[in-house]
Amino acid sequence: MKRAFTITLLIALALVLLNVMADLPPHGSAETPPYTHVGAYYLEHGPEETGSENVVTSVILNYRGFDTTGEVTVIVTALMAVIAVLTGTRDTSQEPDTAVTQIAPSVVVRFIVRVLAPFILVFAVYVILNGHITPGGGFQGGTMLGALIIALTLVLDERRSAKLIPQRSVRVIQVIAPLMFVAIGLFGLIAWGDYLFFPRSEELRPIVEIMLVLIEIGIGVGGAVVFARIFRLMAGRP
Amino acid sequence: MIEALWNNLDYAASVILFCIGLYAVITRNNLIKKFMGLNIMETAVFAFIVALGVVENGDAPIMGDGASAPFINPLPQALILTGIVVAVSTTALALSLVIRIWRQCGTIEADELREAE
Amino acid sequence: MTSWSPLLALFLVIPLVGAVLTPVVSDSSGRRSWGWAVFIMSVTSAMSVSLIVRVLEEGPFSYVIGGWVAPYGIELRFDEFSASVAIVCLLGLLAIVFSRHYAPQALTPERIPYYYTLLLLNLTGMLGFIVTGDLFNLYVFTEILSLSAYALVAISGEKTAEMAAFKYLVMGAVSSLSILFGVGLLYALTGSLNMADVTSRLAGTAHAPLVMAFAALTLGFMVKAALFPLHIWLPDAHAIAPSPVSAVLSGLVVKIGILGMLRVYQMAYGSGAIDLSGLNLTLTWLGAISIVMGAFFAVFQDDIKMMLAYSTISNIGYIVMGLGLASSYSLIGASVHVFNHALIKATLFLGAGALIHQTGQRTLTGLAGIGRSMPFTTAAISIGAISIVGIPPTAGFLCKWYIALGALEAGEPIFAVALVFGALLIFIYYIRMVNAFYFRKPQDAGAPAVHEAPLTMLVPVLILAALCLIMGILGRLPLSFIEPAVTRLLTPLGGG
Numbered sequence: 001m002k003r004a005f006t007i008t009l010l011i012a013l014a015l016v017l018l019n020v021m022a023d024l025p026p027h028g029s030a031e032t033p034p035y036t037h038v039g040a041y042y043l044e045h046g047p048e049e050t051g052s053e054n055v056v057t058s059v060i061l062n063y064r065g066f067d068t069t070g071e072v073t074v075i076v077t078a079l080m081a082v083i084a085v086l087t088g089t090r091d092t093s094q095e096p097d098t099a100v101t102q103i104a105p106s107v108v109v110r111f112i113v114r115v116l117a118p119f120i121l122v123f124a125v126y127v128i129l130n131g132h133i134t135p136g137g138g139f140q141g142g143t144m145l146g147a148l149i150i151a152l153t154l155v156l157d158e159r160r161s162a163k164l165i166p167q168r169s170v171r172v173i174q175v176i177a178p179l180m181f182v183a184i185g186l187f188g189l190i191a192w193g194d195y196l197f198f199p200r201s202e203e204l205r206p207i208v209e210i211m212l213v214l215i216e217i218g219i220g221v222g223g224a225v226v227f228a229r230i231f232r233l234m235a236g237r238p
Numbered sequence: 239m240i241e242a243l244w245n246n247l248d249y250a251a252s253v254i255l256f257c258i259g260l261y262a263v264i265t266r267n268n269l270i271k272k273f274m275g276l277n278i279m280e281t282a283v284f285a286f287i288v289a290l291g292v293v294e295n296g297d298a299p300i301m302g303d304g305a306s307a308p309f310i311n312p313l314p315q316a317l318i319l320t321g322i323v324v325a326v327s328t329t330a331l332a333l334s335l336v337i338r339i340w341r342q343c344g345t346i347e348a349d350e351l352r353e354a355e
Numbered sequence: 356m357t358s359w360s361p362l363l364a365l366f367l368v369i370p371l372v373g374a375v376l377t378p379v380v381s382d383s384s385g386r387r388s389w390g391w392a393v394f395i396m397s398v399t400s401a402m403s404v405s406l407i408v409r410v411l412e413e414g415p416f417s418y419v420i421g422g423w424v425a426p427y428g429i430e431l432r433f434d435e436f437s438a439s440v441a442i443v444c445l446l447g448l449l450a451i452v453f454s455r456h457y458a459p460q461a462l463t464p465e466r467i468p469y470y471y472t473l474l475l476l477n478l479t480g481m482l483g484f485i486v487t488g489d490l491f492n493l494y495v496f497t498e499i500l501s502l503s504a505y506a507l508v509a510i511s512g513e514k515t516a517e518m519a520a521f522k523y524l525v526m527g528a529v530s531s532l533s534i535l536f537g538v539g540l541l542y543a544l545t546g547s548l549n550m551a552d553v554t555s556r557l558a559g560t561a562h563a564p565l566v567m568a569f570a571a572l573t574l575g576f577m578v579k580a581a582l583f584p585l586h587i588w589l590p591d592a593h594a595i596a597p598s599p600v601s602a603v604l605s606g607l608v609v610k611i612g613i614l615g616m617l618r619v620y621q622m623a624y625g626s627g628a629i630d631l632s633g634l635n636l637t638l639t640w641l642g643a644i645s646i647v648m649g650a651f652f653a654v655f656q657d658d659i660k661m662m663l664a665y666s667t668i669s670n671i672g673y674i675v676m677g678l679g680l681a682s683s684y685s686l687i688g689a690s691v692h693v694f695n696h697a698l699i700k701a702t703l704f705l706g707a708g709a710l711i712h713q714t715g716q717r718t719l720t721g722l723a724g725i726g727r728s729m730p731f732t733t734a735a736i737s738i739g740a741i742s743i744v745g746i747p748p749t750a751g752f753l754c755k756w757y758i759a760l761g762a763l764e765a766g767e768p769i770f771a772v773a774l775v776f777g778a779l780l781i782f783i784y785y786i787r788m789v790n791a792f793y794f795r796k797p798q799d800a801g802a803p804a805v806h807e808a809p810l811t812m813l814v815p816v817l818i819l820a821a822l823c824l825i826m827g828i829l830g831r832l833p834l835s836f837i838e839p840a841v842t843r844l845l846t847p848l849g850g851g
Contacts, residue, residue: 006264014257016567021249022242023561024543028294030308033556035293037546039311041427046312047301055299055309059316066364066420066429069371070483070495071320073476076375077499078327080472081506082334088465089338089512135300139319175375182368194422195364230330234337263529269521276528283532287539314542317491321535324498328528331505335521342514351518 049200051208052132060137061212065196069185072177072219079174079226086233110155120148128220132212138177138219145220146227153232162237165228174225180218184211248289255282269339269346273332280325284318291315360418363431366402366440367483370395374475378468385459385467392451392471396478400444403482407438414839417488425488426549432488435840436617436690439610440485442697446606447478449815450599453705456809457712461511461597470510470597477503477603484611490538490548493618497534497579497611501527504608507600508592519591526588530578534615537571540564541622550622557626565629572619573634580612582638582675583645586668590652593664598708601660605667605704606697613674613693620678621844631681638679643773645672650780654787657718659707662784663700666743669777670696676770677758685761686841691833692754695742695826699750702739702819706732709808709816719788723795728805731813733792735820740785742823745778750826753834 025032042059050058060068105113124144131137153161166173188197188211198208243250259282262275291311299312340346373395381388409416415434419425451474458467480500487493505527509520542548544564545556557565574585581589589609593601623629649669656662670692677689709732716722726733742749745756755774762770807813826833 003265006261010257010261013260014253017253017256018243018250020540020563020567021246021253023563024246024249024540025561026242027246027248027289028292030293032290033544033546034290034313034542035311035546037556038426038548039291039313039546042312043299043309046299053301055301055312056315056319059312060319062421063423063428064316064491067316067320067489067492067495069368070492070499071323073371073375073479074320074324074327074495074498074502077473077476077502077506078330080375080378080469080476081331081502084466084469084473084506084510085331085334085338085517088463133302135298139323171379175379178371178375182372185364185368188421189361189364192422193361194420195361195368196421198421230334234334263525272525276525276532279529280532283536283539286536287542290539290543313548317539317542320491320495324495324531327498327502328524328531331502332521332524332528335505335509335517335524338509338512338517339514339521342517 050198051205052212054132054135054137056135057132057137057212061132061215062198065181065185068219069178069181069196072181072222075223075226076175076178079229082230082233105155113151113155117148117152120144124148124220124224128216129213131216132209138216139223141216142220142223143227145224149224149228150231153228153235158237165225165232170225170229173221174229175222176225177219177222180222181215184215187211248292249286252282252286252289255279255285267347267349269336269348269351270333272348273329273336276332277325277329280321284321284325287314287318287321289314360416362402362405363418363433363486364420366399366406367431367479367486369402370399370475370479370482373398374472374479377472377475381468381471383464385464388468388471389451389455389458392475393448395475396444396448396451399478399482400448403440403444406433407441409433410435410438411836426547426552429492430488430549430551431486432551433486435837436614437485438836439614439694440482442694443478443481443485443607446603446697446701447474449701449705449819450474450603453602453708453812453815454597454599455811457597457599457708457812460712463512466510466512470507473503473507473510474600474603476500477507477608481607481611485614488550490541490550490553492548493615494531494535494538497531497615500608500611501531501579504604508596508604510600511595511597513595515591516595519588519595523588523592526578526585530575530585532575533571533578534575537568537575540568540571544568550618554622554625557622557628560628569619569623569629569631569634573616573638576612576615576619577638577641577675578612579615580609580671580675581668582612582671583641583648583668586645586649586671589668590661590664593667594658594660598660598704598711601663601708602701602704605664606701609667609671610674610693610697613671613678613689616675616678617690617844624844635679635681639676639767639770640679642672642674642676642679643770645669646676646773646777647672647780650777650784654780654784656784657720659710659717659719659722659788660704662719662788663703663707666703666781666784667696667700669781670700670743672777673755673758673774676774677761680758680761680765680767680770681845682761682764683838683841683845684764685758686844687834687837688754688757688759688761690837690841692751692758694833695750695754695823698819698822698826699739699742702735702816702823703743705812705819706736706739706816709812710736712812713805713808719791723791724793725805726793729807732808732816735816736792737789738820738823740789742827744782744785748824748827748830750823752827753830757834 046055050062052058127136128141185196259278291314296310417432483496544560578585653665677685742751745751759771
């Protein structure tokens, strides 16, 4: 009964939405407003104004850098929220989820992960550092790094996997993404008078590259630590 | 209308995906399955936004050697990067709440929880 | 200093950095994180004063981040509606001060620094929402404030809190998705994300996607504002959250839905591309139903915070009805009520929090006779009660009067009737409350004496109660402040 009602409702919704989609500017044409307006400007002036050949990166870090600051804030908010919900619990029914440690991964899994780990690490660092030249960037590399830490947490014993995230400075490292972004933004403000300003002249291009890479590293390392910490918190470990 | 819809097939596909996700959110009882439905809906909206930027015979928007016009619009890709991160963050918080509910109530089925309230 | 444009960017960045650094600076007692949060919020409030002074002198101003030109960069825009940052800063600061004694009792010690972090992030998200001029930036800040709100509801660790937070989260996530979908559709139609730019490009675009875009945006914001019938997440969430959080949620976070609608209206009316009369009619009716239904359910609640939560639904109904009537009077009344209701609701929630903190009782029966042992707190709550009924010279009167006038101006007197009916119902339950506090006997005659609340809890409540009176006495002043913005809102670009 509920199911039939839901299905009818959804079919009606789908028909309305399909009607909307049919009236949109045709897919794939080069005359659509998105392509001719702001998008065209980014493609045309992106590399010369921002010093980044990857136009998506120049949109993320340069033109719409404030959105990205907001985005790394969202992920840090999620971490703070998870910490606030999962730690410091009062009830005694709390046992850590030992499923993670009880099912020992097989020898094959352990071996492969440990052998591949250095290569994954190198590739992740490469992706983070080259975000402005090739496809990639802070988020992409940071996700790889975070996934690596999670995989290692699964196969290593507790003592060693706890060392993957430095305990003393974790409170700073987990928020390094927004901090680094704001620091570069303030640097632009102090040096050139506008928040998050990247100089556009040719001579200052190396400085712009350093600023971009610093932000990418901040996002990469920060994002990785956030993902790894959320995983460990859900598994019941600090 | 079918003609126009066939041209915008990518958009139509994201609508179908969205409705499938919404169906899961409404009808599934298990809290985690509800949340997976929400993730499907979010993916549908991201697919829609990215599809907005596609140009016929377009190349990836990476200038460098060997790149040729026309290029695909970079702006939607930047938007959904943010969107994906937001979706992950919401999922992380939702799953943490589910973990706590599981530990305190012993169940994550919505009807059982409603009875227990 | 006031004319220094990048101040808008710093205004958002400083609470952001302060929020994420709170766990770093905190110690094991949680006392230092309180001091740090108060400091950060004070600095932010000082900056907001400077911004509001500037909009009073010059009118709306904007700043594009990164030295780009809008719409290629992200534009932050401060107009008269953005003056609501004042209430965000004020309530935020008072809620943080109030938490000094409240938090250690309501939360485990490990969670206290994260409580302040999440509160600061919530406030940052709201400030960003109010001053941004870019649609996608709006979405990002909505997510920041929503995620922190979900966590703050659950932070007390009770079973009911976590379930309320989960329900809030699912409905909030769907509504955020709806907002993103609307933004995507507007982008598909105009190719831009800047609000002013989109407004100028909307004319002549395809009709069905345009209507869908505004419908999706409205749906998303109305869930956030808890308009009937999308209000079901609110009572549990606001009642179960820690009291300072309830004050911020009921006073500020639900108003984000209203402000979002105002921004949508600015685009719709400004472009002249879409006829919103159907939408306005729906909103007016749903608002009227919310008024009556919220007040009706509030009458039957024994738990004081549940009663206040339903009262929020009722007052949001007033504001949405004002928006939907779309006449000059009703819009002015609705906009100022956003501010006034925030003050009143915060007085009530913080006062109730003080009562609960001192006595451990949450119900009207349990709190009977409390007027004797906690005279100042109860007096403040009574002032709040009078304000919310709308008796002059308190804050609630003039806005509701303006909304009623707007109903008459728009030629729909039935909504003025709904407004008066709602006010009567509110009158009943607040009389119940004041009666219980002052004129009933306390339950256990032998219970240990209850003291007045500590200063850090009492002073914010008294300040808020005083402001309720002051705002009422100031009368027409805030209304004339918001009038140019409303006039601009109702006049489409090019005067057509």
